[in-house]
Amino acid sequence: ARLLLPRFVGHPTWQVRMYAARAAGQMESFEPLARLGADAHDNVREAAIEELARLKRAEALVLAYEALNRPDYQLVMTAARTLAGLAADALGEQAAAFDRAAAEYIAAERFNADRPEHRVNLGNFFAERGETAASEAEYRAALTLEPRQPGRVHPDPLAERRPHPL
Numbered sequence: 001a002r003l004l005l006p007r008f009v010g011h012p013t014w015q016v017r018m019y020a021a022r023a024a025g026q027m028e029s030f031e032p033l034a035r036l037g038a039d040a041h042d043n044v045r046e047a048a049i050e051e052l053a054r055l056k057r058a059e060a061l062v063l064a065y066e067a068l069n070r071p072d073y074q075l076v077m078t079a080a081r082t083l084a085g086l087a088a089d090a091l092g093e094q095a096a097a098f099d100r101a102a103a104e105y106i107a108a109e110r111f112n113a114d115r116p117e118h119r120v121n122l123g124n125f126f127a128e129r130g131e132t133a134a135s136e137a138e139y140r141a142a143l144t145l146e147p148r149q150p151g152r153v154h155p156d157p158l159a160e161r162r163p164h165p166l
Contacts, residue, residue, distance in 0.1 A: 073104075
């Protein structure tokens with residue numbers, strides 16, 4: 001697969017390049033991900049940034065920062081999630097763009113707040129921002145929506161805070 005990856009990274013069809021980003025992430029192949037993160041098509045950029053963020057690579061922050069003002073909604077939401085843990089002063093002149101993207105991300109997740117996975121997404125976002133009370137409230141709301149099988153939809157984010165049953 002590593003031998004074929006360059007062909008897919010440079011493929012003329014954006015969908016192929018998007019799947020190349022997913023494959024590069026699975027192979028932890030960082031150079032193709034960085035290249036795809038600057039792709040002309042925003043869906044390809046989003047896939048590459050998501051993989052780099054999952055792998056906790058610094059390149060994800062740089063690419064997400066650059067993506068905040070792109071026209072693609074999904075790309076901007078991914079950029080907001082990726083940058084959530086940064087302090088406002090670290091965002092510099094992109095702070096206003098991040099605030100807009102973060103507000104849109106929160107609104108989109110709240111729109112679907114009747115589903116536990118969206119409450120967990122919000123909990124994770126607030127946790128990254130250091131907003132512990134808001135994060136715990138979202139996790140508790142998720143557990144209220146799915147009390148019998150929290151692990152089926154998401155790992156139990158409050159498990160460490162509960163006393164062990166034994």
